[in-house]
Amino acid sequence: MAALSVLIADGNPVVRAGLAALLGAAGGFEITAEAADGREALSLTRRHAPDVVLLDVRMPGVDGISALPHLVRLAPVLMLTYSREAEIIRETLLLGAGGYLVHGEFTADDLVRAVRDVREGRAHFTPTAAGALLAELRASSQPQRTVAQSPERLHNSVLFGLSSREAEIMDLIASGMSNQQIAAACFISEKTVKNHINRIFAKLHSTTRSEAIARWLGTARPGVTGRG
Structure with a gap:
């Protein structure tokens, strides 16, 4: 059986080395590349075409969530991270991640099974991620109060x-x-809020709160930037 090629994307070189060692000791895996952030992960995935990408959420530069929708077009992605927030877990799965492992909740054997499962299209989760999904399903089964969006907000x-x-x-x-x-x-969490705000500002082509608010409310004029 040919070895599965794996790309490891994590901002911490010690974590990358540890994951590479675990998979190397298990046998049947080839670490084709290591990346320190989402931008490098995308570049190396295009170059090496790995069978599976192991992706952290929080990395310097381009984070894992920002890179995820681009990476899943190229290879199956298994999130492997310290991030436990239900909102982040939900978002990564909606963006196409094939599984979600939280550090400290899996053994070397679990990691091996998860990589193989994700490669074959089978989802794999550690307890925190599974619990978040269960809570999400329970919440979605409850009657929800529908809040109508204004035409202006929907347009924006x-x-x-x-x-x-x-x-x-x-x-x-x-x-x-x-x-x-x-x-x-x-x-x-506040960290999740900051991640959302970074993506919002990028989409609104804004660098400050006041500029983003102006664009969102439709009061920004071409060539005029906010201060604040």
């Missing part, structure tokens, strides 16, 4: 390419909420 969401969660957070930003207040309102 489509215009800027924001997801429903990003549009919700942008509305909270426009209302004057701090990151801490947004995290509490959305039941997510």
Whole structure:
């Protein structure tokens, strides 16, 4: 049986070395490349065409969530990270990840099975990720209060390419909420809020809160940038 080729993308070189050692000791795997951030992961995946990509969430530069939708077009992706937030787990799965492992919750044998499962299209999760999915399913089965979007908000969401969660957070930003207040309102961590805001600002071509609010509310004029 040919060895499975694996690309490891993690910002921590010690973690990359550890994962490479675990798979190397198991046999049947070839580590074709290692990447320190999402941009490098995408470049190396295009170059080496690995069978599976192991991807961390939080990395310097381009993070795992930003790189994920591009990587899944090239190879199956297994998230392998310390990030335990249900919101992040849900988002990565919606973006196409084939599984989600949280460090500290799997053995070397678990890792080997997970890589092989994801390669074959079988989902694999450690307890935290599985619990988050179960909670999501239970929540979705409860009656939900439908909140109608205004035509302006719907138009802006489509215009800027924001997801429903990003549009919700942008509305909270426009209302004057701090990151801490947004995290509490959305039941997510401040780190997750910051990740969302980084992607929102990129989509709105803004570098400050005031500039993003101006664009979102339709008050920005071409060539005029906000300050704040």
